[in-house]
Structures are given as structure tokens and as C-alpha cells.
Amino acid sequence: METLRVDKKSIKAFTIIELLVVVALIGIISTLGIVAYNGYTSSAQQTAAKNSLNAISIAQLEYKSTRGTFYQSSNPNSPNNASTNDINLNLFGVTSFNVSGAANNDKLTGQAYWFSSAATPTTFILTAQEKDGLCRITLNQDSALNMSQC
Numbered sequence: 754m755e756t757l758r759v760d761k762k763s764i765k766a767f768t769i770i771e772l773l774v775v776v777a778l779i780g781i782i783s784t785l786g787i788v789a790y791n792g793y794t795s796s797a798q799q800t801a802a803k804n805s806l807n808a809i810s811i812a813q814l815e816y817k818s819t820r821g822t823f824y825q826s827s828n829p830n831s832p833n834n835a836s837t838n839d840i841n842l843n844l845f846g847v848t849s850f851n852v853s854g855a856a857n858n859d860k861l862t863g864q865a866y867w868f869s870s871a872a873t874p875t876t877f878i879l880t881a882q883e884k885d886g887l888c889r890i891t892l893n894q895d896s897a898l899n900m901s902q903c
Contacts, residue, residue, distance in 0.1 A: 798865040802881040806892040812844035822874040829871035832882040836869040
């Protein structure tokens with residue numbers, strides 16, 4: 754802070770350099786906060802996808818106990834909206850939209866991942882594919898979790 758003398762009065766003021774340093778520090782701190790927030794949301798979305806895979810796995814076991822085979826969704830190797838809706842309908846008994854067209858509170862639709870199920874009568878592999886990215890999470894009937902490009 755610099756003191757200026759003007760006609761026997763002193764005026765205290767910040768210099769332009771001091772103000773620029775403060776603005777630069779605020780910018781650096783903001784950037785760090787945004788990066789941390791993005792990492793937090795990505796981690797939360799991955800955790801939600803893992804939890805959904807576990808719920809689908811339990812639903813698969815229930816499906817097999819009543820029908821004698823595991824459920825296979827449409828497009829079992831490439832998760833998309835159709836395969837996610839198939840799982841909602843056939844394993845959880847809900848559709849993404851109800852009769853009036855309003856969204857249901859189903860288990861999978863609002864997430865950042867698409868889901869699919871590839872199955873044989875005795876095994877299954879569940880896949881969660883990030884909608885806007887490369888992250889792919891798989892879970893098999895033995896609860897072995899695999900993550901790639903996450």
C-alpha cells in the first residue's frame with residue numbers, strides 16, 4: 754500500500770500491481786476449485802454406476818431363480834438407451850416413462866451411464882458405459898468389478 758501526499762493530506766491506496774496480484778491469486782484458486790469439483794462429480798457418478806451394477810446383479814439372481822436363466826438386454830455388448838430401458842423393464846419392472854409421459858423414478862435413467870447385460874444360462878456380464886466419455890465398468894456373476902479408461 755502506498756501513501757500519497759496531496760496538499761498536506763495523506764491518502765492510502767492500493768497500487769495497480771497489488772490489485773492485479775490479488776485478481777491473479779483469485780483466478781488460480783478458482784481454477785483449482787473447479788478441477789477438484791469435476792473430479793468429485795466424476796467419482797460420484799462412478800460410484801452411482803457401481804451401485805447400480807450391484808443392484809442389477811441382485812436382480813439378475815432373482816430373475817434366474819424364477820426363470821432358470823439370466824436376463825440378456827438388447828445390444829448386450831454396447832450399452833445404450835434401449836438396453837438401459839430393457840433392464841429397467843425386465844429386471845426392475847419399471848419403464849423410463851409412465852402412461853402420461855412423465856418420467857418415472859426408476860433406478861437407471863437419470864445417471865451418467867448406459868447399462869447392458871450380456872448373459873448365458875449360467876453367467877452374465879453387466880456393463881456400464883459413460884454416456885459422454887470413455888469410462889466402462891463391468892461386473893460379472895462372481896462380483897468381479899473391472900474398470901477401464903476411467
